[in-house]
Amino acid sequence: MAPSTKYIFITGGVTSSLGKGIIAASLGKLLQSRGFSVTIQKFDPYLNIDPGTLNPYEHGECYVTEDGAETDLDLGHYERFLNVPTSQSNNITTGRIYNNVITKERKGEFLGKTVQVIPHITDEIKSNFYKLGQEGKFDVVITEIGGCVGDIESLPFIEAVRQARWDLGPGNFLVIHLTLIPYLKAAKELKTKPTQHSVKQLLEAGIQPDILVCRTEHHLPQEVKKKLALFCNVQLNSVIEAMDAESIYDVPLLMKKEKLDERVLSKLKLPSKTNTDLENWKDFLGKLKNPTQEVTIGLIGKYVSLPDSYKSIIESFTHAGASVECQVNLKLISSEELNVDNVKSKLSELDGILVAPGFGERGFEGKIETVKYARTNNIPFFGICLGMQVAVIEFARNVVGLEGANSTEMDPKTPHPVIALMEEQKKIDQMGGTMRLGSYACELKKSSKAYAAYGKSKIQERHRHRYEFNNAYLESIEAKGMIATGKNPETGLVEIIEIKNHPWFVGVQFHPEYKSTVLNPQPLFVKFIQAAIENKLK
Ligand code: GLN
Numbered sequence: 001m002a003p004s005t006k007y008i009f010i011t012g013g014v015t016s017s018l019g020k021g022i023i024a025a026s027l028g029k030l031l032q033s034r035g036f037s038v039t040i041q042k043f044d045p046y047l048n049i050d051p052g053t054l055n056p057y058e059h060g061e062c063y064v065t066e067d068g069a070e071t072d073l074d075l076g077h078y079e080r081f082l083n084v085p086t087s088q089s090n091n092i093t094t095g096r097i098y099n100n101v102i103t104k105e106r107k108g109e110f111l112g113k114t115v116q117v118i119p120h121i122t123d124e125i126k127s128n129f130y131k132l133g134q135e136g137k138f139d140v141v142i143t144e145i146g147g148c149v150g151d152i153e154s155l156p157f158i159e160a161v162r163q164a165r166w167d168l169g170p171g172n173f174l175v176i177h178l179t180l181i182p183y184l185k186a187a188k189e190l191k192t193k194p195t196q197h198s199v200k201q202l203l204e205a206g207i208q209p210d211i212l213v214c215r216t217e218h219h220l221p222q223e224v225k226k227k228l229a230l231f232c233n234v235q236l237n238s239v240i241e242a243m244d245a246e247s248i249y250d251v252p253l254l255m256k257k258e259k260l261d262e263r264v265l266s267k268l269k270l271p272s273k274t275n276t277d278l279e280n281w282k283d284f285l286g287k288l289k290n291p292t293q294e295v296t297i298g299l300i301g302k303y304v305s306l307p308d309s310y311k312s313i314i315e316s317f318t319h320a321g322a323s324v325e326c327q328v329n330l331k332l333i334s335s336e337e338l339n340v341d342n343v344k345s346k347l348s349e350l351d352g353i354l355v356a357p358g359f360g361e362r363g364f365e366g367k368i369e370t371v372k373y374a375r376t377n378n379i380p381f382f383g384i385c386l387g388m389q390v391a392v393i394e395f396a397r398n399v400v401g402l403e404g405a406n407s408t409e410m411d412p413k414t415p416h417p418v419i420a421l422m423e424e425q426k427k428i429d430q431m432g433g434t435m436r437l438g439s440y441a442c443e444l445k446k447s448s449k450a451y452a453a454y455g456k457s458k459i460q461e462r463h464r465h466r467y468e469f470n471n472a473y474l475e476s477i478e479a480k481g482m483i484a485t486g487k488n489p490e491t492g493l494v495e496i497i498e499i500k501n502h503p504w505f506v507g508v509q510f511h512p513e514y515k516s517t518v519l520n521p522q523p524l525f526v527k528f529i530q531a532a533i534e535n536k537l538k
Pocket residue numbers: 356357358359360384385386387409464465466467468
């Protein structure tokens with residue numbers, strides 16, 4: 001491995017959902033602001049090869065990278081904070097590790113040896129730990145270990161971290177343990193025992209954490225910090241308080257105040273560049289917290305009971321809203337609850353409507369009614385992936401007059417398959433990794449709203465879908481006023497549709513939300529919010 005690359009491992013203890021991803025992204029941001037090049041990777045302990053086949057209710061949204069990897073939603077945070085693309089190498093699961101090892105075994109690469117968790121699985125994990133560092137592009141590689149210390153399934157990862165200390169040598173390796181300090185209301189006390197236990201578990205596995213980051217609802221008094229330092233065997237200045245924050249975007253500044261970055265630099269013997277550049281970040285926070293206007297936007301989808309299913313869309317509204325100093329009140333509405341009779345009353349307070357991506361038939365007709373309401377009442381409409389497909393189907397049925405028009409995903413026998421599988425996809429019968437995934441080019445028509453948003457005609461956006469606009473219907477649909485304003489220049493596949501005589505009606509086959517970052521808000525989201533502001537003022 002490149003000896004100059006420094007490796008930081010982040011483990012979690014006491015409970016899950018403490019926000020390891022946000023702490024990793026915030027530390028990455030702080031190091032980046034001091035001039036270091038940083039990447040963050042996540043190792044997930046589950047057996048799926050990737051989260052592509054998982055229902056969003058399991059782990060929230062599946063995040064797609066430029067190279068078409070289906071990954072954990074934490075990679076979205078890494079990109080949104082660091083403004084640097086990630087790739088397949090940034091997200092590895094136990095399933096992938098075992099798959100690689102078993103494939104090697106079948107090829108006879110272990111030369112007759114008994115294949116075992118140690119060393120073969122741990123070697124495979126370690127070679128993946130070091131892969132991005134070996135590219136020579138990064139000063140620091142931060143590795144988030146999913147799950148909690150003590151979980152049976154994360155044991156091989158923890159063992160690999162233990163071994164990595166010796167591969168990398170002192171000064172190149174650091175473990176940060178993220179933990180929870182619960183507050184007992186009745187006793188009016190912050191309790192350190194769960195943290196002591198989880199650090200003990202790490203020690204049993206041979207790992208001494210260098211820094212403790214302690215999630216807490218109350219400030220940690222000095223004596224609590226001292227107790228943690230004493231019992232957990234860390235320096236007092238390396239017990240870092242992580243108070244609950246108003247917004248995830250506050251966390252880098254909170255961590256800076258707590259000197260997390262300084263502790264890391266000194267332990268890794270990195271030169272402490274003093275002038276940190278966080279001006280753009282502070283600018284964004286200033287606008288986020290001081291909006292001059294507000295709009296209410298409805299997000300219509302079927303996974304609304306778990307907002308993490310729409311993580312990137314929700315964050316895109318935060319970035320785009322801040323850029324125009326507008327507070328976006330996002331209302332998540334289940335499409336299953338919507339029908340012809342109630343759609344008007346349920347959606348009447350919205351200044352703009354977004355129909356979300358999704359799979360399968362559940363809630364589909366509610367989405368059709370939503371699109372019809374937005375189209376006929378001139379409400380700004382943004383359809384993403386399935387949302388765009390629904391817009392095409394609604395238009396085909398109600399404007400073009402193609403009765404029973406549908407996607408072959410919902411109705412394989414539809415007389416008018418306006419959304420359908422392309423020939424080459426029909427041959428695929430495995431579920432995992434069979435979609436059009438990752439970044440594809442799109443060429444925009446100059447007269448379009450999309451062009452007005454991007455300000456250029458050649459764009460690249462990320463995809464995650466199987467079905468496509470069926471070009472056999474393009475002419476009849478365009479004749480009635482729904483125009484394909486963006487197409488893939490190589491295949492001619494329709495990427496964007498717009499309705500001519502509507503204030504703002506845009507459907508996109510790709511997922512613009514994956515590329516929105518704090519410093520680069522996604523242009524379609526910005527324009528959609530502006531259209532909603534105008535609609536509100538009407
Ligand atoms: N289910 C649709 C398809 O596979 C849309 C997918 C999506 O919204 N991500 O094409």
